[in-house]
Amino acid sequence: MTDSLFSSFSLRGTEFRNRVMLSPMCQYSSEDGLANEWHRVHLGTRAVGGAGMVMMEATAVEPDGRITPHDHGIWSDEHAEALEPITEFMRSQGAMPGIQLAHAGRKASTRRPWEGRGPIQPEDGGWEVLAPSEKPYPHEEGTVPTRRMDTGDIDALIEQFGAAAERALDAGFEVAEVHAAHGYLLHEFLSPVTNDREDEYGGSFENRTRLVREVTERVRSVWPDDKPVFVRISASDWLPDRPSWDIEQSVRLADQLDDLGADLIDVSGGGIHPDQRIPSTGPGYQVPYAEEIRSETDIPVATVGGITEPEHADALVRNERADLVALGREMLRNPYWPLQAAHELGEEIEWPPQYRRGRFDRA
Numbered sequence: 001m002t003d004s005l006f007s008s009f010s011l012r013g014t015e016f017r018n019r020v021m022l023s024p025m026c027q028y029s030s031e032d033g034l035a036n037e038w039h040r041v042h043l044g045t046r047a048v049g050g051a052g053m054v055m056m057e058a059t060a061v062e063p064d065g066r067i068t069p070h071d072h073g074i075w076s077d078e079h080a081e082a083l084e085p086i087t088e089f090m091r092s093q094g095a096m097p098g099i100q101l102a103h104a105g106r107k108a109s110t111r112r113p114w115e116g117r118g119p120i121q122p123e124d125g126g127w128e129v130l131a132p133s134e135k136p137y138p139h140e141e142g143t144v145p146t147r148r149m150d151t152g153d154i155d156a157l158i159e160q161f162g163a164a165a166e167r168a169l170d171a172g173f174e175v176a177e178v179h180a181a182h183g184y185l186l187h188e189f190l191s192p193v194t195n196d197r198e199d200e201y202g203g204s205f206e207n208r209t210r211l212v213r214e215v216t217e218r219v220r221s222v223w224p225d226d227k228p229v230f231v232r233i234s235a236s237d238w239l240p241d242r243p244s245w246d247i248e249q250s251v252r253l254a255d256q257l258d259d260l261g262a263d264l265i266d267v268s269g270g271g272i273h274p275d276q277r278i279p280s281t282g283p284g285y286q287v288p289y290a291e292e293i294r295s296e297t298d299i300p301v302a303t304v305g306g307i308t309e310p311e312h313a314d315a316l317v318r319n320e321r322a323d324l325v326a327l328g329r330e331m332l333r334n335p336y337w338p339l340q341a342a343h344e345l346g347e348e349i350e351w352p353p354q355y356r357r358g359r360f361d362r363a
Contacts, residue, residue, distance in 0.1 A: 005314040006347040009052070009323060011263045011300070013226030014174055016096050016324075018052035018349070019317050020338045023304050023328035024100040024177070024232075026057045026071065028112040033060060033073025035082040043086055046331060047095035048352050050338030053324070054095045056083075058102035058179055061157075061164040064127050065103035065185070068112050069120070074099070075160070080167035087172030093352065098175035099168045100232065101161055101219065105185025106131035106194070107271075109144045119144045132188050132195040132202065138274060154201065154211060157185075162218040169223065176223050177230035178262075180212045182271030190253070191237055191245040191272050209253050213260060220261040228263035230302070235289035236269050238276035245272070247289055251296045258299040265293055266302040266326065283312060291321040302326045310341035 003009075009016045022043075029038045039056075046054045060066040060073040073079055087097040109126035110119050118141035120126030128145040129136075130153060136143035149157070165176050180186035188194040189211045195202050201210055212231070220229050233253065237244035254265045267290035270276050279285070286305030294301045302324035307313050313325045331337050342349040343360040351359055 002318050005317050006342055006349055011228040014228055016052040017094050019324050020051045021053040021324045021326040022046045022051050022055055022331050023326035024055040024057045025328050028068050028070045030070055030072045033079055040086045044089045045335040047090040047093040049336040051095050053098055054090050055098040058100050061101055061103055061160040067104040068110055070112055074164045074167050080171040083171035096174045099173045100177040100179045101164050102179035103185040105188045106137045106146050107183055132197055158214050158218050161215045162222050165219045165222045175228050176219055177232055178216050178219055179232050181232045181234040181268045186212050187234055192243040193272050216257055216262055217260050230264045230266050231257050231262050232266035234269045234271055235267050237272045238270045238278055251293055254293045254299055255297045264300045268304055310344045314345055
């Protein structure tokens with residue numbers, strides 16, 4: 001039988017009830033990095049809505065790794081304890097809970113989107129940010145102090161990812177995703193746009209990818225053998241006029257991550273520099289990147305980017321262009337998109353008993 005959007009999907013010993021994934025979407029609604037009722041309702045609603053997997057937003061492995069002071073974090077046991085009731089509820093509704101482990105790098109210490117996105121200086125409650133090089137992120141409103149990481153900082157970061165993964169496991173997550181996309185710290189090491197180091201973490205492809213490989217290995221070492229590890233990457237910097245990260249390097253990295261025990265590449269794009277030029281923003285505009293990685297390697301992929309229509313999402317799976325279909329903005333608009341999509345596609349899926357009166361096939 002041909003796999004469809006609503007066929008199950010198994011990685012290691014973990015089975016997803018369907019191929020619909022809530023893409024990690026920052027909510028900028030934590031205090032001191034702690035999850036609260038907003039996160040419980042936001043994530044729980046998507047689980048009730050039928051998604052096979054619900055991925056929690058970028059979650060900082062240390063306080064200075066937050067994009068904004070309101071970002072979610074998991075740098076203490078208290079953070080893990082706050083997440084336990086959320087993951088328990090998601091699992092009770094049949095959704096696999098995942099968490100994206102992250103460090104914002106030089107894009108840290110900024111305001112929330114609805115407050116302007118610009119940098120926050122240390123004297124105003126911001127902080128000095130870490131990066132591969134001293135180059136600050138070029139915000140229109142100015143920059144924040146940016147410090148080049150030394151090898152001690154790098155060693156500490158690897159351990160912070162490992163400790164965060166252990167706490168995520170204690171909190172009840174089934175999937176850990178390493179965030180190496182969108183211009184944040186791990187992506188900054190990958191791209192020559194932001195990495196001008198001359199040590200073992202800069203220069204050649206092998207050196208620039210070293211930190212992502214080491215972080216993935218560290219997370220995999222603490223994550224159970226029967227649970228999957230994802231890695232999210234930006235397949236292209238969208239900067240064709242200068243040396244940058246591109247799809248060819250992404251394919252090479254995906255192949256290496258497969259060998260290190262990663263189970264899926266979550267394929268996105270861009271974010272490294274405001275000069276980026278996105279080739280297209282139409283429906284599925286990033287699908288070709290995921291498709292190329294899937295066809296050139298043996299590792300499964302998730303795809304994202306302007307996917308809104310059930311028939312389109314279903315075709316991506318049926319035509320073997322992707323293994324999971326991640327929806328972000330569309331599932332902000334409609335938490336119950338999977339229930340509606342299954343109806344439109346003629347698929348039979350389980351509805352929560354409390355909502356069965358609302359099924360589309362009932363008067």
